[in-house]
Amino acid sequence: AAASAAELLCCANARALLDSVDAFLFDCDGVIWKGDKLIDGVPQTLDMLRSKGKKLVFVTNNSTKSRIQYANKFQSLGLSVNQDEIFSSSFAAAMYLKVNQFPPHKKVYVIGGEGIVQELQLAGFTALGGPEDAEKRAQWKSNCLFEHDKYVGAVVVGLDPDINYYKLQYATLCIRENPGCLFIATNRDSVGHMTDLQEWPGAGCMVAAVCGSTEQEPIVVGKPSTFMMDFLLQKFNVSTSRMCMVGDRLDTDILFGQNAGCKTLLVLSGVTTQSTLDDPSNSIKPDYYTNKVSDILSLLGE
């Protein structure tokens, strides 16, 4: 069936949306901030939603930080957000292993940053690779084997600004040669905002490198996969029909919300433009769209 057109948020439907929702799930980049810059009107909007008793949850695919590091980022931007309200794809990777009873004597090899390593360690797992292997070089010599740890039972791949051939060889050997080794991707975003000015290659390109060498597809724990949603639903007692997912990306955020049966609101303050939304070849349509989250505030006349 063809998706019905998205409705522009207006005074009447904004009021109805607020009345029909108990929890708002916010994507972060492109909604709350862009890179390291807060988006206009966000603090006031979050305050208003909290004052109306709405539960707020923050779901980000950016794996470079742990939840503790995100709580600090929120605080440095002047937003008071509790660690329990934050679901990052770095945390999701650790929780995936926990929920699936990954044996504690096995190790996890990381292509990614400190955020993933920290979450794995907080969950009680032994992490190898990541920033530690940033300077390593893969050198091949005849009669000399590249050694990898046979106890690695999972490889987690996320955004890694120091990805190199050594890490690719390490991860590839673990996945191809260690029996039952899991291949987990934090997310597959094509691009991300390192700063507010430009888009940079996202974790999708690092994940694709490992798909190429292993001829395997990863388990994705970030949006649009339902893992984070299932996990956060166990923590909060809210029905998905009374939740609204607010995001700037159709193929991650809006699809994530729709997969779970949430209402969806697209904001045009991030990667999606009006012309992408209107493009007939785009099959993912949010319920509502607006320029930025603080429109909720102005439309309600608050």
Ligand code: PLP
């Ligand atoms: N991954 C990386 C590396 C990023 O830099 C970003 C955004 O900046 C994202 C993913 C997407 O994050 P979010 O889900 O908060 O939009």
Ligand code: CA
């Ligand atoms: Ca986003």
